Amino acid sequence: MPEPTIAPAAADAALSAEDAKLVTLARSARARVGAAEGAAVRDQDGRTYAAASVALPSLSVTALQLAVASAAAAGASKLEAAAVVTEASNLDGAGHAAVRDLAADAPIHVAAPDGTLLGTVTQ
Structure with missing residues (x-):
């Protein structure tokens, strides 16, 4: 599978309140x-799940995979x-593929550690 392409965020890009909450949850889990x-995801019922990456000698899981x-x-x-x-x-x-297992078209927002939106993957 090719690398997912992040569409750069426009200078005036703003996330919806629900998507901004995902970035906040992802930042908190990381910190x-x-x-x-x-990472954080929102399901079809509006429930959210947040996770941090895991790097153990016997297990390695990306934050997005775990969420x-x-x-x-x-x-x-x-x-x-x-997010x-x-x-x-x-x-x-791997994280991109995990999201696509449950949603072919859900946006995946990518943000810097300070919460600045870097871009969004839509494919």
Whole structure:
């Protein structure tokens, strides 16, 4: 699968209140444990799930994969949107694929650690 392309955010880009909440939750999850990434997703019922990346000797999971797994484990069958807070310049393919397992068209907002929107992946 090719690298997901992040459409750069316009200078005046603003997220909806619901999507801004996802960025806030992702930032909090990342900061709470000092992880490389934080992520949050919103399911079809408006429930949110936040997670941080995990890097153990025997287990490595991206924040977005873990947030999607938490949603799926709670019974979510569709995602409305996702957000990732990262210092990386691109969205990881595994996290992107996990979101696409539950939503072919949900936007994935990518933000810097300070919450600045870097762009959105829509495909």
